[in-house]
Amino acid sequence: MYKGIIYRSVLIITLVFSSSCGKYLTLYPQNGTIRQEFWQNKEQLQSAIIGVYSSLIQGTPGKSGDRQMADWMFRWGELRADNITTSLASPNADDVFMINGNVLATNSGVQWYSFYRTINLCNTVLKYAPDVISSDPTLTQAQLNSYLAEALTIRAMMYFYLVKTFGDVPLKLKPTSTDADLEQLAKTPQATILTQILTDLNTAEQSAVFTYGNTASNKGRITKYAVNALQAEVYLYKYDYANCIIACEKIRNSGQFGLVKGDGNFFNAVYSNGNSSESIFEFQYDGSTTQVNPFYPMFNLSTGGSFAAQINVRGTLFPVDVNDDSNVDVRAAIAANGGSGAIAKWIGTPNSNAILSATTTFRHWIIYRYAEILLFEAEAYAYTPGKGQAALDLVKLIQNRANNIYDPLLSMPVPDPNDANAVGLYVLDERNREFIYEGKRWYDLVRYAKRDFPNTSNILTDALAINASAALQQILISKYKDPNAYYLPIYYNEIVLDPNLVQNPYYK
């Protein structure tokens, strides 16, 4: 009898334990959330989207050699162009090589890691967000779509930077959530990626919001206008001027943006404070320990900063009125400190030679502002028959706002409106002044050089020849007669890790 009881109890205990086995052995992380528990409600969806934005203003945690995205955007958009010098105490060798247009696959300045990291975050949102609507009935389809529009646009922006910088790059549209998702991708042609970008932007445009109800979100998150701004640049990059004009007109007709007055408060309004009425999309740093922009160590010359303004920025690019000391281009002092050449836009202070400190450099990195929409449109008009005067009028708006100084020896004369090339060059010249050190110049030069290659390539080589070191000048000029040289090489480590990647053609 006792035996029976023992046997039964053993049996029951065994049953109990064996049935609890499944849960007992599955261990979930105690300090994190797993995917199956996430993606349940719209609050989680929102935090996932904010996580995407947050990846734009932070370097990758624990990834050595990685930099903040604004740092990459500055390097790739400015170093090889004609406004930066590094004749300073101890410049980084790789930086000097890039400034000299002398880049190998081993240059630490060509890593695209951060961009794919953000792309993966966008892909994750795009894959899992649509499931939320089934578990959270308070999430409307329209809300969901606007979140998706944000992810689509940020992803498109990342890919656009990558194709502008590297040419053909791997295109990944699915998230990497498990080891099984790891793929060794080959490169996708630039044209295919641009088509994908435009498709995504058209989808995003349908559902992106006009406003989030507050200025900070309107300037720091993707709105319909940010989508249009990106569209305008992509179309311009494809030399599709009609569509560029359409995209620009959408923003201009919205009545939501205007040029900030070019007075003594201009520096403060547009750069120091950020989120100006002119701004369309910017990376917002708030100054907390994780949200300081990368510019202090880059530009503070007295603590070993690497980059300063070329000597001809003050005085030649921005001529001075020799008869009237108070008649100045408002952008000149913002571009660079006249004495030390420090890039005031990012670490200087208005009307002073003072430099921001390491903990106070949280100036926003501006991706698009209204002035650029006007100049995008001007550029598109330049090459649209019969619209030359419209282009010049738009340039005039920008010039008048900044109180540009015309110097008969140094400034470009106002061109004949019917001469498309001359008008285009005139726009390029004004873009250089308006967006100096905003990570645009190199891409502008390349866009001009490639438009009617090889006839227009001398625009690029002439600009670079002025500042190139004497020992490299002729090499540089011959080099940039090859359009493949406009693209950076793929970082050597990426090629080691992914045998399907082929190095870009110039870098054999």
Add this chain to the structure above:
Amino acid sequence: MKTILNKSRLICIMVLCFASSLYLTSCKKTIYPLLVNNLLNISSYIEADPSQYSLFYQMMVRTKAEGFLQAYGAYTVFVPNDDAVRLYMKSKGKTSVNDFPLDSLTQLVNYHIIQNDTISTNFFIDGKLRTPTMFGQYLTSGVVNVSGTSSYIINGQALILKSNVACGNGILHVIDHVLQPASQNIAQLIKNNPKYSIFYQALVRTGYYDTLNVAPANNPNRPGQLFTVFAQTDSVYLSIGIPTVDALQAKYSTVGSSPLRNPNDGFYNYVGYHILPENSYLTDILSKSSHLSITPGKDVISDVLQNQTIQLNYDLINGVQYPGASVDRQKSNIPATNGVLHSVAGDIFIKIFPPTRVDWDLADQPEFRKQSSIFRIAGKTAVSLPSPMINITWSTGGTVGYTCQAANNNSYFWWNDIITLNNFRTGSNLINDISFTTPVIIKGKYKVWICYQRSSETAAAQFYVDDQPLQNIIPALNGIYSNGTDSGPVLESKGIKRYTEAPVSTTSNAVYNNTFGLYLGVANITTTDRHILRAVAIGGNTANTTWDMVQFIPFDQDQQSPRYYRRDGTVTN
């Protein structure tokens, strides 16, 4: 019973052990990768791909280069692929690597190898590579664009097909043609180029042909000497109205004077002025602002890069801008066994000037001049700059600033502006030692004056011109005393002069004004060129040192005239 049980237990345990050992051994063995450098050495890399490099490998084996390129070291090797070598053999009428004499083959292979340096394309410049080949001659690099594709080119002979291949003992670049060393010396290059016929004859008449027609190793006077020659084509001479070498000689030589190795003959000097005793490709030319020629007077050729044009002798002398002659880049950088040949698209000749005074406003520095809202505008001060400036360098620490005095300021400077040395004195992180590059000074003997404003306490200074110390050590720069009635010559005898309209005033029994010129000594300027004026601080008194100008006045001229250097920039007596 117990033992039986124990036995069966033992058996059980043994069986279990055996079973478990079966399981254990059947476990997959983890293979840990050995972390060693598995890069091939250069020889192995070349040997490993016989479809590409078999012929060059044969060359290496035959010349024993294969051995050392397999050993420890740091080499840069330019490897011609098989197509390249075949092309070369065909051009030489050979069918096999073994058909070449060993000597010449060794030289050829050595010309492809740079020892003790790994030069990646990052360090390819518009000129010679930084280290010579084992053969002894330098290689040149550049980039060419062939039908839309840009490639690095070596020696103007071979395109790089594959660059920066890292090997265990160096780096290699694959090239599409065999590199061939220069076989002619400069004299032969000029002789064999019919476009240089006038220049060739000029070399012969002056004897410089023999100077250039010698291998560096056999040079009796200057063993190992390499030369750089700026030759001028006949069409350049025609364009300045010189059709023959006789006309050229007549232009520079006095009648009856023999130009052959005659240091007093103008023609001999003219031809020598085209030859530099250095091996300078164009980038090397540009790396220094002037170069000494081989003439007896060591006359200087200056150079400057204007946008893309290299201008020689584009000089500003005494306020006059002389047009230069541009270098014809396409016909330049031609390597020779004893140097390099360039072509000038204009005439370069020695400019002869009598020694002429230089009034040198120290505040007129390019960094300050470009700040046109500050430069020479009353009451403006520029941000102080760290070393180096374009024309001023100093020991690390300290800054140099610029001030243009306010209109109502009680100071008297030429152009009303000064540089401020913050601070010039001994001690760390201060300006201990500062060097200025002067404007062009014509060769001759000069008295040197420093004109500045005294301040309460400053360090004393020893000045140097081109590292030759000037005779007078300037005492602590505040100690200027003189009798108020002293005339100019009396002051000059004390090594002092007044150079501004600053009024004389009396303080504590001393009569002085604030701005003085102090006599530094006589400098013997040997070349018409820009020179270095250097000041070394003595003593640690602290004050901002404000310097206005430096004068170089020919030693036999009146040192006090012109008397007034005014605040508006005018100079009068």
